[in-house]
Amino acid sequence: MRMADTPIQAPTQSLLADRTTGPRRSHGQYIRWVLLMFGGIVMVMPIAYMLATSFKYSFEVHTLSLIPQEPTLENYLFVLEDGRFYTWFGNSLFIATVTTLSNVLFDSLVGYALCKFRFPGRYIFFIAVLSTLMIPTEMLVIPWYLMSSTLGWLDTSWGIMFPGLMTAFGTFLMKQFFETVPDDFLEAARIDGLNELQIWWTVAMPLVKPALAALAIFVFLGNWTAFIWPLIVTTSQDMYTLPVGLTTFSDEVDVEWELIMTGAAISTIPTLIVFVIFQRFIIRGVVMAGLKG
Amino acid sequence: MATLSLRNLVKTYGDTQVLHGINLEIGSGEFVVLVGPSGCGKSTTLRMIAGLEEITAGEVHIAGRVVNNLEPKDRDIAMVFQNYAIYPHMSVRKNIGFGLRTAKISAKDKLGRLEEVAEILGLGELLDRKPSQLSGGQRQRVAIGRAMVRNPAAFLFDEPLSNLDAQLRTQMRLEIKKLHQRVGNTIVFVTHDQVEAMTMADRIVIMKDGHIQQVGSPLDVFYNPANMFVAQFIGAPSMNLMPGVWSNGAVSLDKGGLVPATGVKIRQGASVVLGLRPDDLRVTQEAGLFTGTVEVTEPLGSETLVHVSAGGQEIIAKAAGKHPPVLGSSVHLTASPDALHLFDKNTGEALL
Incomplete structure (x- = not known):
């Protein structure tokens, strides 16, 4: 038995015609x-x-x-010949990458759970997560510093990364996007034999790719340009991130702006690459989330 | 194929009880349609069979075993959803094969089953397409394919045709019926459309407010409705209902007219409701049960619905399509005695 059906009709009207006869500006x-x-x-x-x-x-x-x-080009030669620059660049890249991956993983997990599961205290938990958005970073650095000091994380990569491994913003963003995934998809997968983790990974995550890309770029850029917390938690130049490292080009008597600007110019390259790759996802993600960049 | 049994099934959300002890036995290979208005509990019942809703009380048996505490995947059922629930990021091939991901069979067998299902449903040439490249009917077939490929004990359909246009709905209705005749699996099908229920079901279960009103074959529920709700819900247009009082073998209608109704054992002076299907009323020029004026006619081609105002009540009758009565003309309506339905006005239960 073969079943007939009406094929999808291709549009017959020329789009070009619309353009040439479009309304006047x-x-x-x-x-x-x-x-x-x-x-x-x-x-x-x-x-x-x-x-x-x-x-x-x-x-x-x-x-x-x-x-x-x-x-x-002397400034570029000077900065690129300075071995410390590569260390700072590597530190920033490592920290921004790990933090981004961590956010993509954990923010989406928590956002998914808050969105798709019913459990006691769910609403209060979500409000608690959201309320942390209202606390400025400047107020948090002292508790973070005390925690890092107590746990022996001062002047370590872990110390720089831990406050940003999960964010309330990312959790909120992902929860909002998971709202767009119909429950029927998850229930169909449940009937087909997948466990909850498999459903999250196989069904839900691919459907929120634009949100993941938007989140990834926000987190990457945020951590790539982070200054205050890395400045406070690091003490040795080997642990500096790029924005912190660039400040070594200035001291009490002199500021070498040309070198700072050169370092800053080079440091924009990874963010430009990330932006170019994920551009279409970012725009879609930002539009869907109703966010401003 | 498997039998399904619902025993005293109850569902509550907080203080609100939505199912009040549903009892239903579904035979192996039977096509049962749950039908009723929105909020009657039909989808909740289906979701409880699937394991997507917790069972407050009662038992669900599938193939003789109680499945109350089993996960949906362990119940050996497959479900087709109203919005198809086919994954937009996967091709048709992956969507259909999705149900076999956890099946403990060889890759060769999986491929064989997938191709067999694709052939049955006419999806062979569409396997590498994404759902966005398919028409509504094709998407529905993919959803059915994903359910079929697992060869489950029972299929559950949750209003699967609601998103299709009228023409495609009619076509898919026929295709699902043919499919059932071919594969013979047990099917529980939920719809709010009584035409779908009538045309597809072996048995119809009519529900209202969390209660089963009647279970029976399509013709049985049409010709022998158990109560006024069923009488009005099944059949289009609905049955004409006219309140009155029964005495001495006839109903004296509240708005005028006397209609003989014998063979019923009720007390003299009992309040009743007389029911007559539009299909059973004939428009004549000779004296009949009712006399009135034609107020509206609705030509449907093969027949015409005639709205007649008779003694202050509107009665709908079906007349021949080609030569319908003239608007404003006086006509008589008549019906054979065995077409009469009589209901208790207070309980709504059928008396005749």
Whole structure:
């Protein structure tokens, strides 16, 4: 017995025709574009100035010119020949990567449990998790420091990472996304013989990929650029992360801005790579979560 | 194939009881349809059979064993959901094969079973497509395929045709019925659509407010409704119901008219409700049970629904499609004595 069905019809109207005969642009639209371009320039300016400064000699760094009078690669050579730079870069990469993986794993597990299971205290637990979002980092660094000190984690990678291995933001984000996964999918998998962990991994996780990508990039960027906590918890230069390490280019009497800007310029490369790879997921994830970057 | 048995099944959510002791025996290979309005407990009953809802009290037996405390995967059942529940990130092949992930059979056997099911359902050429590339009917077939591939003791269908358009629903209804005739598995099918229930079921279970109202074959529940609810729920348009008082072998209708109704043993002066299906009423020009004016006609092609206002009550009758009565004309309605239904006005139970 073969069953017939109506095939999906391809759209017959040309999309190109719509484009060529589209509505005229209004003045309001042009004004919006100008405003957006202005906003874009405001945001790009510091990055452009950072790049310009990285190609300048020290005598020129305090001029506002975006084009160096005497462009040089000396700053890059100096920074890249400094062995410490690679150590800091490696520390930042390791910490940001581990923290990202940890968040993706544990935030989604907790978010899934809060979303899809009914258990006593679930609501209170969720409120408690959310309430931690209201406490600023500056208030937490002292308890974190005392914990690290007690547990012997000062000046270790573990000490830098532990406060961010799971986040309330990530848990909230993932819980919201798991709401979009129909319960029928999970129940079908339950009937098909999968245990709860298999259902989470095989059925639910692939359906929230945009959220995972958005979470991954937020966490990666947050940890890549983290400054206050790594500055407090680390004491030896070998344990510095890149943002903390870059501060060694300044002291009480002198600030070598051209070297700091060069280090900062190089440090943006991994974030740019992550952004380019996950760009489409980020936009979708941010739109779906209703978040601002 | 397996028998299913529900014994005094009760379900409560907090203080609210939604199922009040459901008793039902389903034979091996039988196609049973649970039908009723929203909130009647039909889906809850199905989900309790599947193990997706906890059983507050009572027992569910599948193939002779009590499954109350078994996980859904251990009950040897498969379920097809209203929104298909096929995974959008997997191909048709993976979706159908998903049910075999935990099956303890060789990879060769798994492949063989998958291909067999795909062939039966006409999905052979679609195996590498994603669900988003399929039509509604094809998606429904994938969902059925995923259930079939495990060769379960019983299939559970939870309103699987509700998301399809009218034409496709009719087609899939036929296909599921053919499939049942071919594979012969026990099927419990939930729907709120009485046409689906009538056309597919070996037996229909009509539910209301967590109680079973009647269990019987489609023709049985149509011609011998156990109460007023069943009489109104089954059949389209619904049965005409007219309150009155019975005495001396006839019903004196509240809004006028006298209809003979013999063969019923009730007290004189009992309040009753007279029931007549539109199909059983004939529109004539000769004197009949009722006389009235044609207020509305609804041509359906092969027949026409005629709304007649007779003594302040609206009665629906079916007339011939080609030559329906003229709007505003005076007509007579008549019916054979064995087409009459009589219900107790207070309890709603059938008396005749």
